[in-house]
Amino acid sequence: MGRPLRPRGKLLQEDTRRHHRSLLLQQLFREGPASRADLARTTGLTRVTVSDLMAELVADGLVEELGAPAESRVGKPPTLVGLAADATHIIGIDLSATDRMTGAVINLAGEVQARHEVEIAGARGAAAVALVHRLATELIAMTDRPVLGVGVGSPGVVDAAGTVIDAPNLEWSETPLATSLADDLGLPVFVANDANTAVLGEHTFGESGDGGLMLLRVGTGVGAGLVLEGALLHGHLGAAGEIGHVVVDPDGERCACSRTGCLETILAVPHLRRRLEQHDSAGVLTSTGELLGAALAPVVGTLNLHELVLSGPAELLDGPLREAAERTIRERTMPVSSDGLVVRTSKLGEDVVLVGAAVLVLAGQLGVS
Amino acid sequence: MGRPLRPRGKLLQEDTRRHHRSLLLQQLFREGPASRADLARTTGLTRVTVSDLMAELVADGLVEELGAPAESRVGKPPTLVGLAADATHIIGIDLSATDRMTGAVINLAGEVQARHEVEIAGARGAAAVALVHRLATELIAMTDRPVLGVGVGSPGVVDAAGTVIDAPNLEWSETPLATSLADDLGLPVFVANDANTAVLGEHTFGESGDGGLMLLRVGTGVGAGLVLEGALLHGHLGAAGEIGHVVVDPDGERCACSRTGCLETILAVPHLRRRLEQHDSAGVLTSTGELLGAALAPVVGTLNLHELVLSGPAELLDGPLREAAERTIRERTMPVSSDGLVVRTSKLGEDVVLVGAAVLVLAGQLGVS
DNA sequence: GTTTGTTAGTTCAGCGCACTTACATATTCC
DNA sequence: GGAATATGTAAGTGCGCTGAACTAACAAAC
Numbered sequence: 001m002g003r004p005l006r007p008r009g010k011l012l013q014e015d016t017r018r019h020h021r022s023l024l025l026q027q028l029f030r031e032g033p034a035s036r037a038d039l040a041r042t043t044g045l046t047r048v049t050v051s052d053l054m055a056e057l058v059a060d061g062l063v064e065e066l067g068a069p070a071e072s073r074v075g076k077p078p079t080l081v082g083l084a085a086d087a088t089h090i091i092g093i094d095l096s097a098t099d100r101m102t103g104a105v106i107n108l109a110g111e112v113q114a115r116h117e118v119e120i121a122g123a124r125g126a127a128a129v130a131l132v133h134r135l136a137t138e139l140i141a142m143t144d145r146p147v148l149g150v151g152v153g154s155p156g157v158v159d160a161a162g163t164v165i166d167a168p169n170l171e172w173s174e175t176p177l178a179t180s181l182a183d184d185l186g187l188p189v190f191v192a193n194d195a196n197t198a199v200l201g202e203h204t205f206g207e208s209g210d211g212g213l214m215l216l217r218v219g220t221g222v223g224a225g226l227v228l229e230g231a232l233l234h235g236h237l238g239a240a241g242e243i244g245h246v247v248v249d250p251d252g253e254r255c256a257c258s259r260t261g262c263l264e265t266i267l268a269v270p271h272l273r274r275r276l277e278q279h280d281s282a283g284v285l286t287s288t289g290e291l292l293g294a295a296l297a298p299v300v301g302t303l304n305l306h307e308l309v310l311s312g313p314a315e316l317l318d319g320p321l322r323e324a325a326e327r328t329i330r331e332r333t334m335p336v337s338s339d340g341l342v343v344r345t346s347k348l349g350e351d352v353v354l355v356g357a358a359v360l361v362l363a364g365q366l367g368v369s
Numbered sequence: 370m371g372r373p374l375r376p377r378g379k380l381l382q383e384d385t386r387r388h389h390r391s392l393l394l395q396q397l398f399r400e401g402p403a404s405r406a407d408l409a410r411t412t413g414l415t416r417v418t419v420s421d422l423m424a425e426l427v428a429d430g431l432v433e434e435l436g437a438p439a440e441s442r443v444g445k446p447p448t449l450v451g452l453a454a455d456a457t458h459i460i461g462i463d464l465s466a467t468d469r470m471t472g473a474v475i476n477l478a479g480e481v482q483a484r485h486e487v488e489i490a491g492a493r494g495a496a497a498v499a500l501v502h503r504l505a506t507e508l509i510a511m512t513d514r515p516v517l518g519v520g521v522g523s524p525g526v527v528d529a530a531g532t533v534i535d536a537p538n539l540e541w542s543e544t545p546l547a548t549s550l551a552d553d554l555g556l557p558v559f560v561a562n563d564a565n566t567a568v569l570g571e572h573t574f575g576e577s578g579d580g581g582l583m584l585l586r587v588g589t590g591v592g593a594g595l596v597l598e599g600a601l602l603h604g605h606l607g608a609a610g611e612i613g614h615v616v617v618d619p620d621g622e623r624c625a626c627s628r629t630g631c632l633e634t635i636l637a638v639p640h641l642r643r644r645l646e647q648h649d650s651a652g653v654l655t656s657t658g659e660l661l662g663a664a665l666a667p668v669v670g671t672l673n674l675h676e677l678v679l680s681g682p683a684e685l686l687d688g689p690l691r692e693a694a695e696r697t698i699r700e701r702t703m704p705v706s707s708d709g710l711v712v713r714t715s716k717l718g719e720d721v722v723l724v725g726a727a728v729l730v731l732a733g734q735l736g737v738s
Numbered sequence: 739g740t741t742t743g744t745t746a747g748t749t750c751a752g753c754g755c756a757c758t759t760a761c762a763t764a765t766t767c768c
Numbered sequence: 769g770g771a772a773t774a775t776g777t778a779a780g781t782g783c784g785c786t787g788a789a790c791t792a793a794c795a796a797a798c
Binding site: 009013016157166209211212214224226228229231233234235236237238239240241242243244245246247248250257259295296297298299301302303304305306331332333334336337339340 | 526
Binding site: 012013035036037047048050051073074075076077078079 | 772773774775776777778784785786
């Protein structure tokens, strides 16, 4: 039965070729170097087609020949081909911090090659956009390789075209960041919400499995991103993962959003740090984890999630809090939901958003992720 | 940016043709009859290609010429073509009731043409499978049209191949219902969980929008199905929507599953009816709705759902309970999540699963949904 | 009543893409 | 050294779409 997807539009022969190109890149990306004959076997394409596409990919500088493998068997020894991870670079930008914009030059393997950042220093609106332009330009100047594209993880709700619908901190509203950057830089630009960007990073480079993945980003605010059935979830109005102001404790603290007991009031780093100073540390972390677990149990059950990843200050998240959340979720969901569940912290640490921004570009430009 | 889907496999020219075939069927299915030239315009295909595909579809009996439209404008009047909704029939089967198996002959427009049912009368395991075979055979005999396929909504967890992993009531475990039926009947057979089936029915024939849709089925048990980004959510182990034994009230009633305060203990019809007899009716419905809303608020916020549909006895669901649930969800989520949300009862009533089973076939065989 | 303009649908040659078949090449096994 | 095995390339085939040109059928203008 698979996943019957509704046909989305006209399909050209050109699309077929791009699809197969991505198929091969994807294979090299996930499984590493292989011979053309191996690729033909795993993808189902013929050796002829694989050779043809490979010639194109080599010409584009995305793939390189690596010679014969060490060990040898009967028959003509194969020529390995592999992704030329460092022949092309990607610019990743993380706008989720409140005081600075960080960026990086990243290779096709998701490895950070260089970093750079600019202070926000109160820049808002158009000035903040100009700052992103500056950061991007400076990052592009830091690599001598062709740049595949620019990925940006921005706070706030971002639509599919890369327009920031609403980001209060930067005073952005209906700001067409992607098109503005693309016009300025002459490069493909992809913009998405920071939590969505982060979950893509974790999904692709965080050794995560193939099941549903939810990443909860805990910082000044709280937000989530989800990858379900292999694809990023956008939601009805592009606001999937906006979980920070879901009420988890009706008897809790008053929130700035006018509700009471929002998830942010117990979990956002400033609030959590403050409560840790005032009360018994282990108790606060445990009770916070329990409230989080209670809120997430219905989500885990409904989605039959495979992995729940916490991203944020490890000293806060990776201990009693995570354990209490995991325990609560298991207590509150049935075995068929919780048996397959993994609750862990991010393997990419502070770089999730940067690396995720690179994944935006990889997926958009190469069909790889 | 769209939705960068990872390439799933080799693409043949044949697939292109099938894709375009589905594209045209989809257009006729959703927008009704149109001229070939109109179809060419809306799909982006050329008139030549549309004509060619149409000839094929007419030959297959799926589409019929309807002559010229009444009103006329400049130029040669078009020939309308439309889906031949009654030239082919679909068999839909609903196994979610405890005492009987119901089935129907359904046309391509999702309209029930004939009904039939068999008593389960305690049949379990292989005997229950045989009963499904009998029901299917008898239904096929009730129509003189070619049968496009058989769709089955079964209780329990069902994998992508249509094998029922676990359905306690029927004592099925790893039961390959789809292949067994397909071999027996010589027809394509699609099996899915009843709640998943129902949500497909609602999505396709329930006048629902394009955003995320969650259908909560309230009966002897409680389960849900979700359509996100236009496609059915399966979940990591095929157990998406298994929400009946998520704990919503830790101080609640003991559940048969050994947990306390599962959603089923407050919402399943038998439990709810019992509580309604013992206490004030409005109060019970309202408090039940509030607990339901509290459990669903994190789900609604996380997924940025567009529609939440309750399916089950209308006299229980469509009143204070629905209102309390909706109010609670709105109180507990932020405007960006709740503004776009619609909470309603199913427009298909008792037939959701039957009609959804037909959608399984429509989607699987024609790529339409 | 004829001409003009517009739209619908078909015919035909051509092109892109992947496939099949066939072959050159390079190595191991006997 | 020859048979067997495997890789990668070359040539030709088939399928599906496209653009351009053509026929058909009508309304509006004169």
